[in-house]
Amino acid sequence: MVKRKKGQLKIQQMAFMLIAVTLFFVMVGMFVLVIKISGLRESANLLEEEESMLLAAKLANSPEFACGESFGGTAIGCIDADKVMALKKIIKDSTKYNKFWGIQNIEIYRIYPPEETITECKLEDGNYPDCNFIRLREDIEGGLRSSNFISLCRKEFDGTETYDQCDIAKLIVIYKTQ
Amino acid sequence: MIKTKLKRAQEEMIGFALIIVLVAVILLIFLGFSLNNPNKEAVESFETASFVSSLLQHNTDCASNLEAHLSVQDLIFDCEKDETCINGERAGEKACKVLEETITNVLQASWPIGEDWPLRGYKMTIQIGEDEDIKDLLPPFIDGSTEGTFKGTPQSFPKDIEIIFEVYS
Numbered sequence: 001m002v003k004r005k006k007g008q009l010k011i012q013q014m015a016f017m018l019i020a021v022t023l024f025f026v027m028v029g030m031f032v033l034v035i036k037i038s039g040l041r042e043s044a045n046l047l048e049e050e051e052s053m054l055l056a057a058k059l060a061n062s063p064e065f066a067c068g069e070s071f072g073g074t075a076i077g078c079i080d081a082d083k084v085m086a087l088k089k090i091i092k093d094s095t096k097y098n099k100f101w102g103i104q105n106i107e108i109y110r111i112y113p114p115e116e117t118i119t120e121c122k123l124e125d126g127n128y129p130d131c132n133f134i135r136l137r138e139d140i141e142g143g144l145r146s147s148n149f150i151s152l153c154r155k156e157f158d159g160t161e162t163y164d165q166c167d168i169a170k171l172i173v174i175y176k177t178q
Numbered sequence: 179m180i181k182t183k184l185k186r187a188q189e190e191m192i193g194f195a196l197i198i199v200l201v202a203v204i205l206l207i208f209l210g211f212s213l214n215n216p217n218k219e220a221v222e223s224f225e226t227a228s229f230v231s232s233l234l235q236h237n238t239d240c241a242s243n244l245e246a247h248l249s250v251q252d253l254i255f256d257c258e259k260d261e262t263c264i265n266g267e268r269a270g271e272k273a274c275k276v277l278e279e280t281i282t283n284v285l286q287a288s289w290p291i292g293e294d295w296p297l298r299g300y301k302m303t304i305q306i307g308e309d310e311d312i313k314d315l316l317p318p319f320i321d322g323s324t325e326g327t328f329k330g331t332p333q334s335f336p337k338d339i340e341i342i343f344e345v346y347s
Binding site: 163 | 201205225228233236249288
């Protein structure tokens with residue numbers, strides 16, 4: 001009788017031990033899984049960042065932005081500001097370009113000549129070219145940014161002749177993280 | 179009897195402690211891997227190359243008989259020939275002086291340096307000539323610290339002009 005009770009106790013002890021060990025390994029497994037999943041999310045964000053960086057580097061040479069031969073020869077990394085303003089109007093009036101580049105927004109910020117305040121170029125205000133910041137979509141805020149230097153060119157008239165005005169600007173690609 | 183039980187209990191305790199230590203080491207290794215993420219570079223190489231390219235296209239206040247606003251690239255050629263601005267806001271001034279001032283101002287506006295910024299310093303050198311005849315067109319443009327790792331590669335342009343721009347982070 002005593003031996004049977006002792007045996008039952010041992011079985012019970014072993015069962016508890018097995019449950020405890022199983023629970024322990026399940027918890028360790030869950031911990032590893034959480035770390036792995038967060039790593040995946042992070043690598044997806046890194047890829048997104050890399051992609052936006054490459055996009056910032058090559059966007060200036062895409063037909064929607066590039067100066068082409070309008071400013072004397074084919075300049076690399078040259079953006080036609082007049083074209084960008086026209087594109088801004090198209091984007092405002094239609095949804096054609098909403099998912100065209102697969103990013104949230106594109107901004108252009110003129111760095112030189114420097115100005116004390118940031119003035120956004122708005123279609124309704126008609127303040128272009130007396131502004132230093134262009135946002136393709138005005139309805140989208142936030143997001144992570146990748147940028148690259150570009151030459152922002154436009155045609156200017158000084159009273160006697162038309163000349164090319166090229167300023168130093170930054171093209172900013174805004175993207176969303178996973 | 180009691181001695182044997184005590185010994186067995188001690189052995190079990192040691193085994194349990196060993197398992198805990200083993201699991202702790204494994205967890206620490208996992209943690210180490212998960213926390214060891216590559217840091218984003220403050221500046222990428224293509225940024226310095228793009229900057230030089232946009233700098234060369236930038237218009238200055240110096241004018242020639244043919245162009246109302248000479249670009250930095252044109253001004254480099256004029257500076258090499260020791261020419262003077264003929265028209266425009268800077269008429270009568272040496273092309274080299276206008277070039278030096280323009281580049282200094284552009285660099286200061288484009289690459290802010292200091293405690294609040296990720297960059298420690300930069301150095302830009304404009305060289306002209308071939309092989310052994312290479313000389314600096316202007317004194318190097320240096321700001322901040324130019325020690326440690328940097329981004330940037332030399333870029334060659336027509337008429338044997340080479341611009342070396344290095345950004346230290």
